[in-house]
Amino acid sequence: MNPSIPTPTTERFPVQIIGAGPGDPDLITVRGQNLLAQADTVFYTGSLVPTQMLQHCRPTADCIDTRSHTLETWLPMLRERVERGQRVVRLQDGDPCLYGALHELTAFLLKHEMAFEIVPGVSAFQLAAARLQVELTVPKLVQSIILTRVQGRTDVPGDEDLASLAAHRASLCLYLSARHAPDAQDKLLAHYPPDTPVALCYRLGWPDEQIHLRRLDGMAATTRETGFDRTVLYVISPALEARAEARSQLYSPSHSHLFRPSSPKS
The missing domain is CATH 3.30.950.10 (Tetrapyrrole methylase, C-terminal domain)
Structure with missing residues (x-):
């Protein structure tokens, strides 16, 4: 592990970028759900993340739909909340690393020295x-x-x-x-x-x-x-x-490996 990247904790990372999964509220990761439940403010795209996903949030959480925003309008809102000491979540559909406009978000966070964690999701x-x-x-x-x-x-x-x-x-x-x-x-x-x-x-x-x-x-x-x-x-x-039987070598009796050495020859 790169020693310059600290171990993820909510305290050290005021911004959490969480992959919500493709839509089903049950398909968010346990870590993602737990962090979402701790958030003071949640930025999400309502056209891609169903409102049912927000059931994991606290009743007092401020949930902001960014579908009609640009980066220039909602990122300053995120920064202002972080500076107030809030826990902020960016809830993204699927996995943040796939077609999630992640690059421009992290560039903004790095520019303004706001620590963040990325929590993967089901694509x-x-x-x-x-x-x-x-x-x-x-x-x-x-x-x-x-x-x-x-x-x-x-x-x-x-x-x-x-x-x-x-x-x-x-x-x-x-x-x-x-x-x-x-x-x-x-x-x-x-x-x-x-x-x-x-x-x-x-x-x-x-x-x-x-x-x-x-x-x-x-x-x-x-x-x-x-x-x-x-x-x-x-x-x-x-x-x-695919209908024909196809086997990987991993569980083949003819294939030996570290955890299943070949049998001695008789």
Whole structure:
């Protein structure tokens, strides 16, 4: 562990950036829930974090929805509360390190010398795999997971264009891309077979959650038919249809390791 990074405690970190998970209030971590229950002020994005998540807060906590704010309006509010000695939580959907505008938040906190802790959360791709009851890394079929998005108003580096990432034919989880589904489908079909299964996952963890399992060549049509244009995750992977028996080496009787040495030869 880097000795310059102190051990997390609420006292040493007046700002807690907590991953709320994809939506279900039960999917926040125990640490995240405990810290949320101690907060004096909670900043959250109401369009991405359901209000049910705030049931973990104290009745006296000031819960501020930032969906209509800019950084220039709510970050000074955060700073003012920290300077008053309050415990402040930034409650983010999913895991803060994935498409969570975390970088600009931490840059502000570092600039103003406000200590903070980041508490990880369950990401939508993890809940999607759980709902679909699949492993996204099946031995001899697929061993990599790519988390990405298509080019939109946020630039994607050229080397990370979907067409080049699709060439790996890994388990690919596509965020923030519903409005570009036709273009995404064309780029994916350049490398994946048309019958590759794709799961369209809408508002995972929310009461109105929906999951549609289709072929890749029907991804754009399914998006159009459902009318979903936001809060959608696509999971494209041969693992979604894995039926043949596939075993890892970890529990194979023919594979020895530190905790299970090979048997002496007879």
